[in-house]
Amino acid sequence: MSVTANITPSRAADRVAVRSWKLPVLFGVLALFAVIVFAVLGPDGDATFRISQEGDAWQVPDLAVPAKVFGVVVAALCVLLAVRAYRQMKNEGRIDKWVAMTFTAAFVIGLLVWIIGGTKTQNITLVGLFTGAMLITTPLVFGSLSGVLCERSGVVNIAIEGQLLAGAFTASLVSSITHNAYAGLFAAAVAGVLVSFLLAAFSIKYVVNQIIVGVVLNVLVSGLTGFLFEKIMKIKVDGATIYNQPAQLPEVPIPFLSQIPVIGPTLFRQSIIGYLMLVLVAAVWFGLFRTRWGLRIRAVGEHPKAADTVGINVNRTRFLNVLAGGAVAGVGGAYFTLVAVSSFSKDMTGGLGFIALAALIFGRWNPIGAALAALLFGVAGNLQSILSLAGTPIDGQFLAMLPYALTILAVSGFVGKSRAPAADGEPYIKG
Amino acid sequence: MKLELKGITKSFGALVANDHIDLVVASGEIHSLLGENGAGKSTLMNVLYGLYEPTAGEILIDDKPVKFSGPADAMAAGIGMVHQHFMLVPVFTVAENVALGGESTGFAGILDLEDTRRKIREISARFGFHVDPDALVEEIPVGVQQRVEIIKALVRNAKILILDEPSAVLTPQETDELMDIMAQLKAGGTSIVFISHKLREVKAVSDTITVIRRGKVVGSADPDASTTELASMMVGRSVSLTLEKADAQPGEETFKVTGLTVMNDAGQRLVDDVTFAVADGEILAVAGVQGNGQTELTEAVLGLHKHVQGSIMLDGKELVGRSVRQVLDAGVGFVPEDRQDDGLVGEFSIAENLVLDLYTKEPYSRFGAMNRAVIAKSAQEKVAEFDVRAQSAQDAADTLSGGNQQKVVLARELARPLKLFIASQPTRGVDVGSIEFLHKRIVAERDAGTPVIIVSTELDEVLELGDRIAVLFAGRLMGIVPGKSSRELLGLMMAGLTAEEAQAQLDAPVGDSTAGDAPAGDSTAGNTEGGAHE
Numbered sequence: 001m002s003v004t005a006n007i008t009p010s011r012a013a014d015r016v017a018v019r020s021w022k023l024p025v026l027f028g029v030l031a032l033f034a035v036i037v038f039a040v041l042g043p044d045g046d047a048t049f050r051i052s053q054e055g056d057a058w059q060v061p062d063l064a065v066p067a068k069v070f071g072v073v074v075a076a077l078c079v080l081l082a083v084r085a086y087r088q089m090k091n092e093g094r095i096d097k098w099v100a101m102t103f104t105a106a107f108v109i110g111l112l113v114w115i116i117g118g119t120k121t122q123n124i125t126l127v128g129l130f131t132g133a134m135l136i137t138t139p140l141v142f143g144s145l146s147g148v149l150c151e152r153s154g155v156v157n158i159a160i161e162g163q164l165l166a167g168a169f170t171a172s173l174v175s176s177i178t179h180n181a182y183a184g185l186f187a188a189a190v191a192g193v194l195v196s197f198l199l200a201a202f203s204i205k206y207v208v209n210q211i212i213v214g215v216v217l218n219v220l221v222s223g224l225t226g227f228l229f230e231k232i233m234k235i236k237v238d239g240a241t242i243y244n245q246p247a248q249l250p251e252v253p254i255p256f257l258s259q260i261p262v263i264g265p266t267l268f269r270q271s272i273i274g275y276l277m278l279v280l281v282a283a284v285w286f287g288l289f290r291t292r293w294g295l296r297i298r299a300v301g302e303h304p305k306a307a308d309t310v311g312i313n314v315n316r317t318r319f320l321n322v323l324a325g326g327a328v329a330g331v332g333g334a335y336f337t338l339v340a341v342s343s344f345s346k347d348m349t350g351g352l353g354f355i356a357l358a359a360l361i362f363g364r365w366n367p368i369g370a371a372l373a374a375l376l377f378g379v380a381g382n383l384q385s386i387l388s389l390a391g392t393p394i395d396g397q398f399l400a401m402l403p404y405a406l407t408i409l410a411v412s413g414f415v416g417k418s419r420a421p422a423a424d425g426e427p428y429i430k431g
Numbered sequence: 432m433k434l435e436l437k438g439i440t441k442s443f444g445a446l447v448a449n450d451h452i453d454l455v456v457a458s459g460e461i462h463s464l465l466g467e468n469g470a471g472k473s474t475l476m477n478v479l480y481g482l483y484e485p486t487a488g489e490i491l492i493d494d495k496p497v498k499f500s501g502p503a504d505a506m507a508a509g510i511g512m513v514h515q516h517f518m519l520v521p522v523f524t525v526a527e528n529v530a531l532g533g534e535s536t537g538f539a540g541i542l543d544l545e546d547t548r549r550k551i552r553e554i555s556a557r558f559g560f561h562v563d564p565d566a567l568v569e570e571i572p573v574g575v576q577q578r579v580e581i582i583k584a585l586v587r588n589a590k591i592l593i594l595d596e597p598s599a600v601l602t603p604q605e606t607d608e609l610m611d612i613m614a615q616l617k618a619g620g621t622s623i624v625f626i627s628h629k630l631r632e633v634k635a636v637s638d639t640i641t642v643i644r645r646g647k648v649v650g651s652a653d654p655d656a657s658t659t660e661l662a663s664m665m666v667g668r669s670v671s672l673t674l675e676k677a678d679a680q681p682g683e684e685t686f687k688v689t690g691l692t693v694m695n696d697a698g699q700r701l702v703d704d705v706t707f708a709v710a711d712g713e714i715l716a717v718a719g720v721q722g723n724g725q726t727e728l729t730e731a732v733l734g735l736h737k738h739v740q741g742s743i744m745l746d747g748k749e750l751v752g753r754s755v756r757q758v759l760d761a762g763v764g765f766v767p768e769d770r771q772d773d774g775l776v777g778e779f780s781i782a783e784n785l786v787l788d789l790y791t792k793e794p795y796s797r798f799g800a801m802n803r804a805v806i807a808k809s810a811q812e813k814v815a816e817f818d819v820r821a822q823s824a825q826d827a828a829d830t831l832s833g834g835n836q837q838k839v840v841l842a843r844e845l846a847r848p849l850k851l852f853i854a855s856q857p858t859r860g861v862d863v864g865s866i867e868f869l870h871k872r873i874v875a876e877r878d879a880g881t882p883v884i885i886v887s888t889e890l891d892e893v894l895e896l897g898d899r900i901a902v903l904f905a906g907r908l909m910g911i912v913p914g915k916s917s918r919e920l921l922g923l924m925m926a927g928l929t930a931e932e933a934q935a936q937l938d939a940p941v942g943d944s945t946a947g948d949a950p951a952g953d954s955t956a957g958n959t960e961g962g963a964h965e
Contacts, residue, residue, distance in 0.1 A: 093698075291541050292534040299520050299531050306518035309482070310532025310583075311503025422521070430482075 023100065024089050027082040030107055034078040038071030038110045047116035048123035057259035067117025074110030078103060115387060129382060130266040134274065135340050136352070137378030139164055141277050142332020143356025144363065144370035145284055146192075149325035151365060152288060153318045154301040156425040158214025159199050160329050161353025162221035166191040167333020169225040172344035173232070175246035175337070184246055185273070185334045192330020193323050195221060200322040204315050207427045218353070226346050233344060241343075249273060249338045271339045273331065277371075280328065285367040297321060301421035304428040314428045329353075355404075365421060432493060432509055432590040432622060433458050434479075439488035441471075441478050448474040450646040451488070456591065456622050461613060463625045463633045465652075466643035467665055468833065468860045472626045473515065475643070476593050479624075480512045481505035503532070511584025512593040517576050521569035526551060528568055529583050547586075554582050558615055573720075574605040581612070592616065593624045598632055602720050603890060603922035610636050628665070629891075630658045666863045674867070676874045679898040682711035686851050686882045691741035693727045693906075701727040703906040704741070709851075709882040714873070716897025716914075717886040720925055724906035725886045726768055729853050733765050734758045746850055759788055762850030766840050766857055768886070770833075774840040777829030781821055782810035784828045785843050817842040818868060834865030841872060852876050855886040870896060890918060902930075909933075 047070070049063040081103040085095050116124050143160045150157035167188035175184025195217055203210040233244035249271040258268040267278070288294035297317060299307040304314040337344050355377055362376075363369025384399040434456040441449040448471045456462045464472045477483045479490065481499030489496050492508055499505045505512075519528050526547045535546035548564040555562045560578045568576060577597060584592055594613070598606040613623055613636055627633050633640060633654075640652040642664045652661055663669045686709045693702035702724045709715045717725050731739050734755045743750040750758055759765075767773035775784050786795050786806050794805045810824040817838040821831055828836060837857065844852070854873065858866045873896060877883045887893050893900055900916060902909040902924035910930025912920065923933035 291539070292536050293540055295523075295527060295531060295534060295542060299523070302522055303518070303520045306520055306528075307531065309480075309502045309512070309514065309518045311501060311506060312532055313501075 021089065023095055024082070024086040027078075027085050027103055030103075031075070031078040031082040034071075034075040034107060034110055038114050039068075039075035042068040042071035042114060043117040044068055045117050047113045049116075050123060050125040050127075052261045053125075053127055053265065055259065056261045056264065057256065058261070060261050062123070065113050065117075067113055070113050071110060071117075074106055074113070077106050078110070081106070112383075119387070124386065126262050127265050129379065129386060130262060131269075132382040132386065133375065133378035134266060134270070135378075136381045137374050138274060138277055138335050138339075139332045139349070139352050140356045140359055140374035140377060141281065141371050142328055142335070143353050144360040144374055145280055145367060146325035146329035146332070147357055147360035148284060148288070148365060148367050148370055149297075149321050149328065151360065151424050152301045152421055153297045153321040154304060154421060154423040154426065154428070155200070155203060155318050155322050156210045156214065157196075157199065157322065157325055158211055158357070159195055159217040159221075159353075160356050161349055161351065162214075162218040163192040163195045163326050163329035164333040164336070164349045164353045164356075165218075165225055165347070166195050166221050167330035168336040168348055169228065169333075169344050170330070171334035172244055172246040172337035173228075176243050179247050181247040181249045181338050184338055185249070185331065188334035188338075189327040189330040192326040192328070192333065194326070195330075196322045196326025199326075200319045203427065204318050204322070207429065210425050210427075222347055225344075229344060229346055244343045246337050246343065248342065271335075273335045273339055276331065281367050281371045288367065298421070300428075301423055304423050304426075308428070308430070318428075361420075364419070434510075434591050434622065434624075435491040435494070436475075436479065437489050437491065439475065439478055439490070440486045441474055441483055442486050448646050449478065449485075452643070452646075452648050454641060454648065456624055457639075459617060459620050459622055460638040461617055461623045461625055461636055463627060463637040463640045464643060465627065465630070465633050465640055465661060465665055467628055467862045469862070470643045470665075471646040472643055473595055474646075476512065476595055476624065476626060479505065480510060480593065506533075506587050506589070509588060509590035510593065511587060511589025511591070513577065513580040513584065513595065513597060515595040515597075515599060517573075517580055519568045519576055519579060522567065524565050524567055525562060525571070525579050525582075526564040528579060529564075529586055533587055550586050551582055554585050558612055573600045573722075574602075574608075577601070577609070578612075581616075589621065591622045591624065593626070595626045596628075597625075598627065598629060599888075600721055602925045603918055604926055606632065630661050633661070634658065662863060668864070670863055670867060674870050674874070674895045677878070679713045679877065681713040681898070682880065684708040684710045685746050686884075687742075687744040688732075689742045689744070691728070691731060691739070691743060693724070693731045693736050694738035694740075696738075701906050702731060702903075705903075705906075705908045707901055707908065707911060709884060711882055712877055712880045714877050714883040714885055714896050714898045715911075716893040716900045717884060717903060718890065718893040718897075718900055718921055718925060719888065719903040721888050723903045723925075725888075725903055726855065727906075728903070729765070729768075729855050729884070729886055732758070732851075732853060733763065762848065764844035764847065764849045764852040766837075766844055766854035768855035768859070770836050770840050771829070775828045775836055778827055780825045781814065781819065781828055781831070781839055782806050782824045784839055785810050785813050785824075785846070787843060789843075789846070813839075813842045813846070817872070832862070834861040834869075837861050837869060838865065841869060845872065845876060849876070849881050851884070852881050853884045853886075856888065857885060858887075858889070858892060890921060893921070894918070 045067055046064045047067050049065075051060040051063060052058075081099055085099050085103070088095050088099065143164055146160055146163060147157050170191035171184040171188035174187035175181050178184070199210075199213055199217055202208040202213045233241060235241065235243060251269060251271055252275070254268040258264040260268070267274075288298065296307065296312050300312060300314050300317045307317075308314050333349065336348055341348075356374070359373035359377060360370050362373035363371070380402055384402055387399055436452060436454040439449050439452045440447065452475055464475070466472045474483065478485045481502045481504050484500075490499070491497065497508055499508070520531070523531070526544045529551055530542070530544060530547040535543040537543050551562060551564040554560065560582070562575060562578055562582065568579065571579075577600070581592070597609055601609060610632070613625070617623060625633070625636060634656075637654045640654060640656075640661070642649050642652060642661070644665060644667055649664060649667070652664060659669075688708070689706050691702055691705045692700055694700055705728065707715070717728065719725050727736060730736055732743055732750060734750065734753055734757070739751055741751065745761055745763065748761060750761065753761075771777065776787070783806070786809075789795050790801060790806075794802060796802055807824065813819070814821060814824050819831070819835050819838045819842070821835065828839060831839065841854075841857070852873075857873065858869055861869065873883060873885065885893070885896050894914070897914045899911050899914055900921065901911045902921060904925060904927045909924040909928065912924075912930055917937075919937055920930075920933050923936060924930060928936065
């Protein structure tokens with residue numbers, strides 16, 4: 001019955017591109033916008049970018065750009081790239097990455113120059129832009145790293161917001177009592193772990209829907225910290241709210257590196273939490289993709305049964321990962337009260353935990369991608385607050401919306417398909 | 432290594448899946464476990480592999496009792512298992528999958544995949560596996576994935592290999608290769624437990640056969656026993672394996688598919704420019720390995736797919752672009768391949784399931800309210816007519832066995848006057864006794880003059896039912912051949928040769944063929960036939 005044969009399969013099914021016209025159309029509209037707004041209606045003034053600060057290792061002269069001329073150049077570039085994108089989609093069914101990236105970069109820079117050229121002061125310090133952005137970016141990075149740790153192992157963590165808030169509250173309280181910021185930092189991590197413990201216990205052990213548990217935890221933490229804030233933190237002793245005056249984490253500039261223009265003040269003049277962030281991003285990435293620990297976590301998140309059949313304890317792995325995620329998010333929360341501002345206030349995380357989830361998806365469940373997405377959201381958010389002060393031609397309220405509009409675009413997959421771990425959100429029940 | 436199971440019992444609540452099973456697998460033998468779907472073979476093996484804890488009984492290895500609290504223990508004891516549904520992470524490479532759980536690491540747990548790659552290459556070379564350690568699992572054919580599973584077991588020094596229904600996803604040629612591999616493993620001293628319900632394979636490869644029925648060992652058989660003998664042991668009564676049917680009396684070709692192409696959202700052609708016609712009173716059986724476009728072909732007829740090009744004509748009416756409701760009303764009866772997910776609502780009663788497509792119509796409902804008396808009465812008739820074994824027609828559908836569920840689906844679909852009947856995998860997971868019955872009903876529908884399309888991955892069923900046989904490979908029609916064609920011909924077509932190429936190859940002198948050298952299913956190789964599309 002055994003027929004041996006040299007089988008040459010005729011041909012596998014070809015992949016025919018279903019052409020997606022979303023991007024070319026979007027580019028076309030934006031290019032048109034660029035022509036009308038940047039070029040035709042461009043302001044006559046210069047847009048000045050201040051790069052160096054006093055005390056930098058070397059001085060870079062200010063960058064002054066004539067807004068109108070620059071607008072014409074950018075508009076022309078945008079039109080060319082839009083045409084190029086259209087033709088590529090038509091002929092090849094896909095758009096080269098560099099076309100999309102150059103277009104985005106050109107448009108964003110054009111927009112920036114146009115806005116600044118039209119403001120009264122007509123200048124902006126890049127240092128201010130980026131250091132201010134770190135105030136948003138840092139908690140976002142911790143939040144999305146917490147998400148990476150949980151979701152890579154297959155547990156959806158909607159409770160990031162609650163973990164950040166719990167961290168912020170606990171850090172402030174403990175730091176105020178002990179007068180030791182590091183004790184506050186440690187307590188924040190513990191608080192994050194406690195929130196995570198509830199998430200893990202309910203979603204892994206008792207198989208409650210993970211989204212629902214997460215949402216409920218957010219409401220719980222918000223209510224609990226609000227209550228304790230009123231009852232404890234508002235107690236005044238000798239006219240001072242002694243339970244809400246946390247000792248702050250000092251800034252630790254790194255010699256020389258901190259004097260590089262722009263990069264120095266942004267990355268190397270931070271508190272210990274800022275450095276911890278940089279280390280964690282690298283460490284989580286390396287851990288996930290280069291070590292046994294990471295391989296097992298990813299297997300558990302992708303195909304838990306396969307992991308189980310090679311002797312990996314799926315639910316224990318998930319439990320530990322959710323706890324670790326809680327600790328990371330708790331530290332991120334501490335940043336609010338130990339670095340960013342000097343005291344706790346009710347619901348002070350302001351939805352950043354949800355934006356962190358968006359950064360996680362935008363960054364494709366990759367620690368480095370998530371960190372870059374968090375940076376993008378941070379810059380966009382801070383740009384808005386700088387510009388609304390500077391008196392721009394665009395309404396401040398409209399600019400305030402931008403980071404969230406960006407988030408929706410990111411999450412809806414406009415920027416490319418983002419593939420979640422296959423078993424993300426699915427409980428594993430043996431047998 | 433000798434393996435012995437003594438009095439293994441495994442119960443889930445009131446259900447006893449394994450009832451005092453005794454089994455001895457001698458060192459270096461291929462021991463087949465033969466039994467119908469649901470007889471308890473897989474449960475037994477999951478107990479052996481440490482996935483389930485036995486309710487009673489013990490496992491002995493080399494006469495020493497062992498206890499497994501998880502698969503890790505079983506692996507450490509030298510037991511490896513290739514599951515029916517592969518336990519591979521699709522987005523991992525072959526090496527990562529093989530390494531998982533037993534990783535070679537350097538300092539601080541850093542992965543040393545080079546070590547794993549070396550082992551994979553070693554085993555690949557020894558057995559002629561052609562497995563690339565760096566290929567992504569989701570991108571390699573199922574036949575190769577299965578070899579990865581075998582490598583996984585061998586890397587862990589498995590002395591006893593359990594193969595759970597390994598041929599379910601393979602072409603006949605790949606199955607032959609698998610059997611060669613099993614023989615090689617045996618020669619190397621590995622014991623193999625081979626689980627199957629396919630009599631032919633069991634007979635070809637086994638040293639010993641143990642037959643299991645309803646959770647109990649009913650006896651052992653000699654590989655020389657006849658298939659009828661084995662089948663009756665399996666079922667518990669004598670069964671006729673050959674369907675008696677008259678030759679078809681094809682009438683006019685009322686169902687015509689022309690240039691049908693179905694694409695998924697990513698633009699892959701799942702069905703690629705397929706053209707065929709089915710005549711009244713004829714069964715066209717569609718053969719092919721799982722996942723070669725059969726599902727999409729039938730679903731496209733029903734109107735379940737978005738990206739459909741070409742034409743589907745039934746009785747002169749175009750079906751493409753119509754809603755499912757309109758297609759059903761045009762007289763199409765449809766048995767989906769997954770009856771539990773798509774064919775039935777498990778929580779609904781048998782009676783309700785029997786009117787899922789009719790409940791809006793008189794006499795089953797009046798003025799928008801269901802007429803329960805009529806529904807119950809017609810259900811009783813259907814249950815009797817189709818011999819559905821149930822306490823009552825008001826029982827939930829998911830309390831039925833697979834065979835009885837399928838009878839309910841068939842009863843519903845055949846209740847209306849049909850102009851076309853399509854059944855996907857009509858007997859998958861159905862006991863041998865019910866298969867006979869279901870086949871007879873399908874042939875009866877044909878004899879009533881309805882054009883019938885049967886999709887099946889079981890070659891036996893295709894040969895049994897088909898008046899003509901169409902073979903799909905990678906979404907394309909490899910040709911339509913007469914119902915009594917040879918297995919070899921169909922096997923070659925299922926591997927991607929057109930009917931003419933396959934015939935030519937069979938006619939060629941024997942010395943010409945390069946004995947199984949080409950990795951079967953290497954679907955990227957070559958383009959021997961000019962397709963008609965850009």
